[in-house]
Amino acid sequence: xxNTDRNIIKGEKNADAKDVLNINAMPAKTWYWLxxxxxxxxxxxxxxxxLGENIITAEAGRKYPDVIxxxxxxxxxxxxxxxxxxxxDDSEVCVIVNLNTINNIKVYYDIKVGKNAxxxxxxxxxxxxxxxxxxxxxxxxxAAKFELIHMFAGKGNEADKSKMGEIYSxxxxxxxxxxSDFTYNMGYLAQGYDNFDYNIAVNHIGKKTNCDIKANxxxxxxxxxxxxxxxxxxxxxxxxxxxxxxxxxMLGEEVVNKTVPVILCSEENVSGTHxxxxxxxxxxxxxxxxxxxxxKEKAENIMARASIERLTGLIDNEKVNDIIEKTLQxxxxxx
Amino acid sequence: xxxxxxxxxxxxxIYDIKDVEDDDFRMQEGLTEEIIxxxxxxxxxxxxxxxxxxxxxxxxxxxKVPDWGPSIEGLDMDHIAxxxxxxxxxxxxxxxxxQDIKETFERLGIPQAERKSLAGVGAQYDSELVYHNVKDExxxxxxxYTDMESAMKGEYADMxxxxxxxxxxxxxxxxxxxxxxxxxGGSFVYVPKNTDVSIPLQSYFRLNAKGxxxxxxxxxxxxxxxxxxxxxxxxxPKYNVANLHAGCVELYVKKNAKLRYSTIENWSKNxxxxxxxxxxxxxxxxxxxxxGSFGSHVGYxxxxxxxxxxxxxxxxxxxxxxxxxxxxxxxxxxxxxGKNTSSYMNTRSISKxxxxxxxxxxxxxxxxxxxxxxxxxxxxxxxxxxxxxDTIPAMDIRTKDANIGxxxxxxxxxxxxxxxxxxxxxxxxxxxALIVSGFADNVSKELPLEYAVEMNNLIRxxxxxxxx
Numbered sequence: 163x164x165n166t167d168r169n170i171i172k173g174e175k176n177a178d179a180k181d182v183l184n185i186n187a188m189p190a191k192t193w194y195w196l197x198x199x200x201x202x203x204x205x206x207x208x209x210x211x212x213l214g215e216n217i218i219t220a221e222a223g224r225k226y227p228d229v230i231x232x233x234x235x236x237x238x239x240x241x242x243x244x245x246x247x248x249x250x251d252d253s254e255v256c257v258i259v260n261l262n263t264i265n266n267i268k269v270y271y272d273i274k275v276g277k278n279a280x281x282x283x284x285x286x287x288x289x290x291x292x293x294x295x296x297x298x299x300x301x302x303x304x305a306a307k308f309e310l311i312h313m314f315a316g317k318g319n320e321a322d323k324s325k326m327g328e329i330y331s332x333x334x335x336x337x338x339x340x341x342s343d344f345t346y347n348m349g350y351l352a353q354g355y356d357n358f359d360y361n362i363a364v365n366h367i368g369k370k371t372n373c374d375i376k377a378n379x380x381x382x383x384x385x386x387x388x389x390x391x392x393x394x395x396x397x398x399x400x401x402x403x404x405x406x407x408x409x410x411x412m413l414g415e416e417v418v419n420k421t422v423p424v425i426l427c428s429e430e431n432v433s434g435t436h437x438x439x440x441x442x443x444x445x446x447x448x449x450x451x452x453x454x455x456x457x458k459e460k461a462e463n464i465m466a467r468a469s470i471e472r473l474t475g476l477i478d479n480e481k482v483n484d485i486i487e488k489t490l491q492x493x494x495x496x497x
Numbered sequence: 498x499x500x501x502x503x504x505x506x507x508x509x510x511i512y513d514i515k516d517v518e519d520d521d522f523r524m525q526e527g528l529t530e531e532i533i534x535x536x537x538x539x540x541x542x543x544x545x546x547x548x549x550x551x552x553x554x555x556x557x558x559x560x561k562v563p564d565w566g567p568s569i570e571g572l573d574m575d576h577i578a579x580x581x582x583x584x585x586x587x588x589x590x591x592x593x594x595x596q597d598i599k600e601t602f603e604r605l606g607i608p609q610a611e612r613k614s615l616a617g618v619g620a621q622y623d624s625e626l627v628y629h630n631v632k633d634e635x636x637x638x639x640x641x642y643t644d645m646e647s648a649m650k651g652e653y654a655d656m657x658x659x660x661x662x663x664x665x666x667x668x669x670x671x672x673x674x675x676x677x678x679x680x681x682g683g684s685f686v687y688v689p690k691n692t693d694v695s696i697p698l699q700s701y702f703r704l705n706a707k708g709x710x711x712x713x714x715x716x717x718x719x720x721x722x723x724x725x726x727x728x729x730x731x732x733x734p735k736y737n738v739a740n741l742h743a744g745c746v747e748l749y750v751k752k753n754a755k756l757r758y759s760t761i762e763n764w765s766k767n768x769x770x771x772x773x774x775x776x777x778x779x780x781x782x783x784x785x786x787x788x789g790s791f792g793s794h795v796g797y798x799x800x801x802x803x804x805x806x807x808x809x810x811x812x813x814x815x816x817x818x819x820x821x822x823x824x825x826x827x828x829x830x831x832x833x834x835g836k837n838t839s840s841y842m843n844t845r846s847i848s849k850x851x852x853x854x855x856x857x858x859x860x861x862x863x864x865x866x867x868x869x870x871x872x873x874x875x876x877x878x879x880x881x882x883x884x885x886x887d888t889i890p891a892m893d894i895r896t897k898d899a900n901i902g903x904x905x906x907x908x909x910x911x912x913x914x915x916x917x918x919x920x921x922x923x924x925x926x927x928x929x930a931l932i933v934s935g936f937a938d939n940v941s942k943e944l945p946l947e948y949a950v951e952m953n954n955l956i957r958x959x960x961x962x963x964x965x
Contacts, residue, residue, distance in 0.1 A: 190889055410894075412897035412899070417897060419895075422889070422891045424888065426888075427877070427885065429879070437904045440892065442899075
């Protein structure tokens with residue numbers, strides 16, 4: 163799939179003379195007035211620089227050390243990058259992509275996970291006043307395992323709306339082979355006028371497939387977030403299980419949270435669940451902190467930090483966990 | 498091979514009896530300005546209503562058909578008669594209702610229910626009310642229960658003008674505009690302050706005419722501190738051409754008032770049910786929706802509650818049963834505006850024999866709605882893999898001082914539960930039947946006993962096992 167196949171480019175340019183890409187479309191639409199069916203991304207296609215493509219190939223039966231890609235000093239304003247990961251049967255590979263640039267970048271992934279293979283992708287992204295768009299397209303064969311970890315951190319600018327950070331993330335996973343498995347953990351923190359926009363769609367196609375989606379995050383100040391999560395049990399995906407949970411900590415007076423957890427089902431013998439919990443710190447947790455001399459503001463920061471910090475428990479790589487800790491220090495300004 | 502259980506379709510024999518069409522007046526099919534003017538003449542509308550209808554038609558022509566729900570391609574407005582007047586005036590005793598129409602309602606059990614358990618009944622046949630009556634003791638409380646046309650022209654004309662389609666405006670969506678243009682029939686209810694109507698009122702809508710539409714308008718105002726339970730029922734015989742129902746329900750629940758609105762919808766499977774229901778609830782008020790959706794070929798139905806006043810609340814309890822040839826898109830919407838408001842949605846969907854059931858909801862918590870609490874729970878049961886069951890909830894939360902929970906489950910009948918019941922001596926068929934019936938009891942337990950029995954009859958689930 164080429165990069166341009168993946169987005170619908172609307173004909174007209176917007177008020178800033180930029181292209182408008184229609185992205186993050188939900189597999190099933192709902193009422194338009196909710197503003198969640200898809201999103202528009204303002205981009206400048208003509209000035210876009212390609213940062214090339216990395217192809218990661220894991221040979222059959224081999225286990226590889228972690229591969230890390232870091233993007234810190236991207237020179238041009240609009241950039242795109244592509245990763246292709248081909249994991250042959252029984253192979254195992256972990257790819258880490260760390261994006262910490264002040265410019266705008268689109269990153270596309272095409273991932274194929276062979277029989278009994280394991281692919282772990284960790285994408286770490288911090289935005290300041292820039293825009294980041296990630297589009298991940300994965301296909302899993304029999305008994306393949308795909309694990310995705312996303313850290314999205316916004317530095318936030320509370321004073322100036324024009325300096326908001328934006329993160330758009332589109333994840334599509336096809337569990338084609340029987341017993342294939344997808345685990346997703348996302349942690350995020352949006353501050354200032356940050357705008358985070360997520361779309362995850364998991365297609366259960368093979369039998370006895372499994373997916374587990376967990377999204378935890380915190381919204382501070384004027385942050386805006388949309389989470390769309392779709393579990394789609396296709397006909398024939400019998401004995402499959404899909405679960406999706408989202409926890410949103412609302413910490414700002416002006417925050418906006420939109421959550422759309424969708425289950426589509428055309429197979430009888432499956433189990434699909436989703437749950438969402440949205441609100442500020444509950445009284446019990448607050449009481450716990452206060453009884454230990456920690457005031458509300460500090461308690462909220464601790465919990466916001468925890469939304470992302472929990473990811474380090476899922477990552478067996480000290481260097482990556484250091485990146486997460488440093489990012490947290492940077493965006494929250496404290497230990 | 499695994500033993501397979503089949504669940505029969507709802508037995509519709511009572512509902513499918515067709516009366517011979519002997520209309521007093523049938524509007525030509527289609528939707529034009531001339532037809533709207535003719536309808537307005539037939540209804541002897543006041544001038545404001547005539548203008549309202551024509552403006553609604555304009556809006557209808559401007560708005561697009563929704564593309565996010567089930568297909569309504571089979572609905573051709575050029576072949577729908579928007580107004581069919583039966584050969585009967587509105588009566589207040591069943592004896593005066595023409596025999597054939599009276600027999601229809603007797604088969605549906607309406608006069609019997611009125612005698613046993615209702616405070617008042619309105620019965621609409623095609624586009625007009627043929628019977629309307631309210632018990633003396635309820636009328637003596639000052640409760641007004643009458644047909645919309647009488648209310649619009651009589652003592653309550655100003656009240657109707659003040660409230661009519663102010664909550665659901667014609668701009669709301671295409672079929673709200675259609676309703677504004679061609680509405681006829683329906684009920685007007687006013688419950689005075691601090692009046693407790695202890696037994697329910699009921700309106701029953703019967704569409705007998707082939708290729709016709711029914712567009713009744715229900716307007717209920719429950720004044721401060723008052724309490725009402727209103728029951729709505731509907732059915733139609735099945736034809737091989739499309740019929741349309743685009744009714745509108747507007748409920749005004751004033752300060753500290755309470756309204757329960759129960760519906761058992763059993764339209765025939767050629768019906769496009771594009772109904773709009775909405776309530777606005779003021780301080781300390783409560784609206785409770787109880788909804789059973791069993792009929793229709795295509796259904797779009799999402800009762801909406803606007804929790805405007807502080808401490809107002811809503812509950813929605815619903816069950817949807819989609820069988821062969823049905824695509825039922827149902828759910829609820831709530832908007833929290835006042836402080837310390839609460840909402841609770843609890844729904845069940847059952848899909849079988851190729852039926853498609855979609856639960857769709859929205860919970861919107863505005864910035865002003867501090868202290869809001871909302872919980873949504875939806876469960877879907879798939880009885881075979883020819884069917885489809887989708888869950889599309891959405892939440893839009895704009896205050897941090899809110900507590901929002903959501904949970905959903907889709908699955909099939911648990912083998913463990915069947916095994917447990919069989920180990921207690923039940924046959925597999927009985928065990929599965931019990932589980933399916935129990936799955937839908939969130940609605941039946943909320944209805945008055947007589948209606949719970951009717952609902953259970955509606956989902957008379959005949960289970961039979963077969964090997965292979």
